[in-house]
Amino acid sequence: MSRAPRIRLLLWHASAAIPILGAAAAFYGPALSRTGGVWPAPLDDVYIHFGFARAAALGHPLSWIPGNGYSSGGTSLTYPLALAPGYLLGFRGPWLGLFAALLACAALLDLCRSLRRLLEPRGGPGAAASRWVAWVAPLFVVAVPLLDWSWFSGMEVALLGAVMGRALVAVRRVELAPPARRPAEQLRAGLLAALLVATRPEAVALAAPLAVAAAHAAGSLGAAASLARASLPTALLLGAHAAANRALTGEWGAAGAVRKLILSNPYPTPLEKAVEVIKNLAALRVQALESALGGPSFALLLPLLGVIAALDRRSRRLAVPLLIGAYGSLLLVALNTTARYQNLRYAAPSVAMLLVAAALGAEALARRGRLAAGVAAALSFAALAAPSAGFARQIDHFARASANIAGQHVEVARRLGARAPRPRRVLLGDAGAIPYLSGIPAIDGLGLGGYRGMPFARASVHGVPAVVELIERLDAAERPDVFALYPSWWGGLADVFGRRVDAVKIEDNVMCAADEKVIYEADWAALAPPGERRDGAVDEVDIADLVDERAHRYAFPSPRGGWVIGATLPGGAGGDGAPRFDAGRLIPEGREQSFALGAAAAIARGPAVLALRTDGGGPIALGVAVDRAAGGEVRVEVPERPADRWSEIRVPLRDVAPGDRIRIRSLLGTFRSFHVWLLRP
Incomplete structure (x- = not known):
């Protein structure tokens, strides 16, 4: 590479790093000041990932806590494995969050690099007029404050973005590869599509059409063989995961699906379930795909640019899967009972897909000539500027949510860790920071943590007394001796089997399920001994x-x-x-x-x-x-x-x-x- 292209590439990387690092600083800085120096995590679920990462680093992959056995409750198979090296390098306790932040910034830069490869002109008329799109691609990545909240939250969304970018590049490589190389490139695209699903399950809505797109680019190759190479890795991953779940937990689905999907609740009628899904869809559409994008009028610009990409011969093979993936994954997450909460984090992948499709649309339009390039620039500027009004609110919400997690979950972990004698095992409800930071073994009463194949996730859907029945199956020495619970969530357990000994209450609660988490000492005297059998x-x-x-x-x-x-x-x-x-x-x-x-x-x-x-x-x-x-x-x-x-x-x-x-x-x-x-x- 000659000197001029090297300088151009260096300048591009600098131009990409500046908005990413600037956005990261904008979110982490105020949050650090609110948490008193504890690395900010606006979701307790971040610590659940940290727990899985620690277990993987200690030689217990796919376990939340060493000794608890297999858990299907992690929302991402790959993200804890990406975090595990940080734990081994010495990023321990909350400071694994710093490693997660560095990983997020690197993942976003990688996404920008993938976009650059997709957007750079390939010659022909209009190439010069569209060159600017590759330079503004990083702005598409960080333009939406709601998405930035998730990018930098410590969750797996940034890693998903990086894998998505690479999967798109792989499909483009299938298009451009000579016939002899095309089968290998199709398999590469299929493996990256499977990695998408392993990183976030609802990404199957993007992985499936991407596999079809890779097969569609087969050219002279057979369609059936091409589709098999592109789709079989995802099918094998889903089949293997389901089989492992069935063998080790008795459920085909993952614990998160069992616990959180509206369809898993046995009590409502099909009509009542449909109403809940519609409510989720309406909330996600209005709040994530409308308000977060700048309001009803400006929110149409990103889909419009995506449609332009879908109509363009060069970009439609990527744009169509992105649009299907964006709205398909939104439909899938609408089945989740918590879809409307936690700052709409489940909608973040959909917003990311729309932004990438819009960037492809801007490049496709700009390629039509100078006038079209001007229109593309105007549409892009409006689409990217419109959400900016939400930066202050999202940054403030990130800081307040991080303060909530630090003030409640982290503090409960500190108090439990300081108790004498040291608790044997703590019962909690989907709380990651408490066992991760205290080092005390735990049972997750909601079932996402998994415990020796017992159906806690399913039991928690049926009701709290069903959870108690499972605890009754445990030996007395195995039963939790302390609880860290929200009383309103655990009526019939905390008040019947616990004695309140401490509590942590926070002010200005925007993220925790309640403003007070209570610590109880357990008394299981009313439970039957395990294996007890009635005479006769x-x-x-x-x-x-x-x-x-x-x-x-x-x-x-x-x-x-x-x-x-x-x-x-x-x-x-x-x-x-x-x-x-x-x-x-x-x-x-x-x-x-x-x-x-x-x-x-x-x-x-x-x-x-x-x-x-x-x-x-x-x-x-x-x-x-x-x-x-x-x-x-x-x-x-x-x-x-x-x-x-x-x-x-x-x-x-x-x-x-x-x-x-x-x-x-x-x-x-x-x-x-x-x-x-x-x-x-």
């Missing part, structure tokens, strides 16, 4: 214990039924036994629950007694039937029961056998079903 029982179903329900193929009435409940009441005929916790489900009138008896040798075919645990309430009537047996449904009248103790309903069965399915229907009133035993007569 040949089988039992612990309702709302998801492990037991799965083993018995239990089915509850859904939607609008089967809600999980919990109670702690004395046992014994006179209610004089020790209080015992049990979770159960509400079976509305006219609905039924059912389960299959185990295939254990202890269940001999013949007569048996079905014992049903319930609590107090007015008279009800149940219908009990064994699918295989003749005689139909047996009606059982249940009188009013006292509210201060457990009650038991006994139903004689004439003939049962291993594997029989038993149905219990509520004929009158709502049945509060907690436990079922099959007893010898």
